[in-house]
Amino acid sequence: MASIEITSPHRPRTLPSLRQIAESAFPIIAIYFLMWVVYGLVEPSALSLYSIEALFNNSLPLMLAAAGATFVILQGGFDLSVAGVISLANVVVAVMPMEGPLGGVANLAMVVAIGLLVGAVNGFVVAYLRIQAIAATLATMIMCKGAALLILKAPGGFVSDFMAYELTASFFGIVPIAGVIAVAIMLFWAVFRSTNTGRSLIAVGQDENAAALSGIDVARTRFTSFLWAGAFYGAAGYMLAAQTSTGNPNGGDPFLLLSFAAVALGGTAFGGGRGGVTASLFGAATLMLMQKVLFAVGVSSFYTGVVQGAIMILAVLFSAFVLAVTRQRKSR
Amino acid sequence: MESHVLHTAALSKRYGATVALSDVSLGLAEGEVHAILGENGAGKSTLVKIMSGVVQPNSGEMTLAADTYRPQSILQARAQGVATAFQELSLIPNLTVGENLLLPRASKTAFWPESRSGILRRAAGLLSQWDISDITADAIVEDLSLAERQRIEIARALSHATRLLILDEPTAALPDPEWLFRQIKRLSSRGIAVMYISHRLGEVREICQRATVLRNGNSIDTVDLSGVDDDGIFSMMVGRSPDSAFVEPAEVPEDAQVILGVRNLNVGKVRSLDLALRAGEIVGVAALEGQGQQDLFQALGGVIKFESGEISVGGKAAELGSPRRAINAGAGIAFVPEERKTEGIFANLTAASNITLPKIDQAGQAGIVYSGLEKNFAADVVAKVALSPRYLDFKVGNLSGGNQQKVLLARALITGAKCLVLFDPARGVDVGTKQSIYAMMRDHVAAGGTVLFYSSELSELVHLSTRCLVIYDGQVVANVPRAQLTEERLLAAAHGHNQEMKIAV
Structure with a gap:
């Protein structure tokens, strides 16, 4: 028996390849800043601190929700409970406002705990009982929405002054706190993705079988991803309360589809294994900024959805195109 | 009687109604390269999975260096010095070679990531330890050819095998087995047993001393490879004597359609x-x-x-x-x-x-x-x-x-x-x-x-x-x-x- 092979040494790479750039958060960051330029041109007042701050505050809940969803999607899962957890966290904060910074922290701890609890249920049912993620998280979403309605029948309640005014303001009058939170999450992700847990997440999403044979605890990795997601959804509900200064038992509903849209726009693959939280944060921010830009250019709000959807398709096509082009080059 | 690194007695495994292994008993001696031979479906893969902790047997005993051996996971098997290079390659395509070599703990520290250069340095150490000079630790696995991936898969198993190395069809995607044979010899000279699963009898004869033949989930016999010819092995594998593998093809007329x-x-x-x-x-x-x-x-x-x-x-x-x-x-x-x-x-x-x-x-x-x-x-x-x-x-x-x-x-x-x-x-x-x-x-x-x-x-x-x-x-x-x-x-x-x-x- 005989066979033959050519050896092809792989040289150390210095610059990231085109594919690596296309798969990073870079494209969506570029789109985001491009959109700011457009926005600034058509609406110069948009660049005032007040409107920047307002936009950041508007965007932060969706950014947090999308960040949470990314943890689950990266490992190849699916989580619908986002809408339920945000609603529940929103009303809990609104019926139990606690004053002062410490009260704000206490409120945050409460809703993050709720998120973790829901995440633990999701994670246990999906990872260990091996129930389909869509069914399991749909159930927890409905439960959370029901619980939110039990706590608060109709929009109402109020939040502490600390949350309503100080959390939505700017440090030293120039640095929007919402922006600081977003940057903090990006830094967190930059570290987290290189931890063993972060790598496991990507490995499980890429190839569950190979991950298991590499010694990764697949079930625990899945479980953990739902915990992270739940915590972020709780925080999203908290920031939604701060931004709207009120509780709404249906407040989380719009987030269900928008958070998936933000993740897709950021370029994270729904099949798992490729993408990241930073990309999703920018995806969410871009989605919100786009609404403003469309309004500023004078597009009727009825068309906003149409344009948003079209841009999403373009973004997904773009990443598919880059992938195809780089693959083809490789095969040459 | 020689000292056994690993010994199995009457291992059996069922998947629902399908019996994958019904009675497998074999012993691997220290420093021995032991082949497992059998047709597809004879139970080789199941045996590998049981030994490496992927699945648990329904009944039967395994002893590793005189202790009972019942790994519940790949990590437990590794912790006891048993490592496996899987046929279906267990590498993550979009991670680097270095990260893959060190999985599941690419970073030494649990909560704070180890620096990229630290990981690369450790991985490069492993690569050079196993004589791989043409693949760098920072190459992305999906950019590698099948043969290169196979070597990385084997290198990872080599670095964890302190008692037993299991190689499942290691040469299926590896056109040049010389590198592998050198590494196997290094391991066996240190007293590590190697279980070698391959369809290629020529290779098996070159590197292995003994072979255990499996058929329909049973271990048929363990033989000294020098004492039996290919036809003998083949008839043990299939339970009948071999047909001639190749028939002279018919001539095709020049004017055929x-x-x-x-x-x-x-x-x-x-x-x-x-x-x-x-x-x-x-x-x-x-x-x-x-x-x-x-x-x-x-x-x-x-x-x-x-x-x-x-x-x-x-x-x-x-x-x-x-x-x-x-x-x-x-x-x-x-x-x-x-x-x-x-x-x-x-x-x-x-x-x-x-x-x-x-x-x-x-x-x-x-x-x-x-x-x-x-x-x-x-x-x-x-x-x-x-x-x-x-x-x-x-x-x-x-x-x-x-x-x-x-x-x-x-x-x-x-x-x-x-x-x-x-x-x-x-x-x-x-x-x-x-x-x-x-x-x-x-x-x-x-x-x-x-x-x-x-x-x-x-x-x-x-x-x-x-x-x-x-x-x-x-x-x-x-x-x-x-x-x-x-x-x-x-x-x-x-x-x-x-x-x-x-x-x-």
């Missing part, structure tokens, strides 16, 4: 390629790795579009461009791809459903597919590939590799295509399945069809082909007729200019 004609084809690496397959011919393709053979086969199968050229099937010009068009083009072209796991099968459908898929409209009535009709419809081609009909109800994912390959070939046959385009159809399958595949190919051309096949095993090309094309750098550089067909001749033709090349015999 051309079924597949290719003129001036350009696709991927392939440049201005001409080809004519006549009825009754089995045409082999020999090539070094990555000379454009994948592009050629995928273009003929309609998987990728070609840039320019003319293809005629059964005398009529054909636009390929999709597998469906290829099947429907004139006399039809049916393609069986290289990676059956990812490109071929629907693991969750039954074998019958997989086979009848191309002709699904004929497997039902009024648009509804009945499983009974499916089975009747499939029966004919199932017989041609010698697949036991009892497997028709099984999900394909539960079948052994050899039977999966038979299912794929049956699916190609059911299309009724006269031209079969097979990419390494007998790779990684056992001797019995190989013979069934060869017989199927010969029957197909005897019935007026034609076969184009690529093989990574030169002996297969030499024995099976009516003539053999050698592709180098996207072009046919030789058309070797039956009379001149030898491994040496093919090697010489496949050898281009100024190419660094390794030849393993």
